[in-house]
Amino acid sequence: GAVVSQHPSRVICKSGTSVKIECRSLDFQATTMFWYRQFPKQSLMLMATSNEGSKATYEQGVEKDKFLINHASLTLSTLTVTSAHPEDSSFYICSARQGVYGYTFGSGTRLTVV
Amino acid sequence: AQKITQTQPGMFVQEKEAVTLDCTYDTSDPSYGLFWYKQPSSGEMIFLIYQGSYDQQNATEGRYSLNFQKARKSANLVISASQLGDSAMYFCAMRDAGNNRKLIWGLGTSLAVNP
Numbered sequence: 001g002a003v004v005s006q007h008p009s010r011v012i013c014k015s016g017t018s019v020k021i022e023c024r025s026l027d028f029q030a031t032t033m034f035w036y037r038q039f040p041k042q043s044l045m046l047m048a049t050s051n052e053g054s055k056a057t058y059e060q061g062v063e064k065d066k067f068l069i070n071h072a073s074l075t076l077s078t079l080t081v082t083s084a085h086p087e088d089s090s091f092y093i094c095s096a097r098q099g100v101y102g103y104t105f106g107s108g109t110r111l112t113v114v
Numbered sequence: 115a116q117k118i119t120q121t122q123p124g125m126f127v128q129e130k131e132a133v134t135l136d137c138t139y140d141t142s143d144p145s146y147g148l149f150w151y152k153q154p155s156s157g158e159m160i161f162l163i164y165q166g167s168y169d170q171q172n173a174t175e176g177r178y179s180l181n182f183q184k185a186r187k188s189a190n191l192v193i194s195a196s197q198l199g200d201s202a203m204y205f206c207a208m209r210d211a212g213n214n215r216k217l218i219w220g221l222g223t224s225l226a227v228n229p
Contacts, residue, residue: 016178032214043205049214091157097215105159
């Protein structure tokens, strides 16, 4: 079946540094990639939607300059958290859409900013 | 606006019994899709079952079945013969009708299976 590889699974970084999270579709071409943020015991919150070769569409309230999304190819999308602060600590998860019905999720990244 | 409502923050079920997790939705689009996902404590999102708005029959996948009542706009998940490994968060989602077809999510239900 379709697989999305997300790395790293866990990362601890110092406040003020940047962190890059990668999502790669291994055996299919991802038309669209969704990036979510999830706080403990809460639902998924969509941050942005990216389509290959075009600029990401950010949800209202999400800082574009802080959460940089690049979708340079049909198999790779990245989320960079710039100048991270403790409040950016969260669980980040990507989801690739394949066709109309297929949504394949990465395994998620737990980011801790100290 | 499209919306998913899950009114059960937490549910308990005895092992080997069946449990129903509620989900209601709101949309004006005649074509839509409904999904259920399971999220264990590890965080991964596991696809369970899909129901299309034009599907004539309720979807079933092993121990999972979807009780689709279109007129009531409900898409409840039924888990039969609960197992300890079913303890997790369960999310209902609906495919947005827009170009990107993003998923609209419910708040989730935390299910605990007791031995």
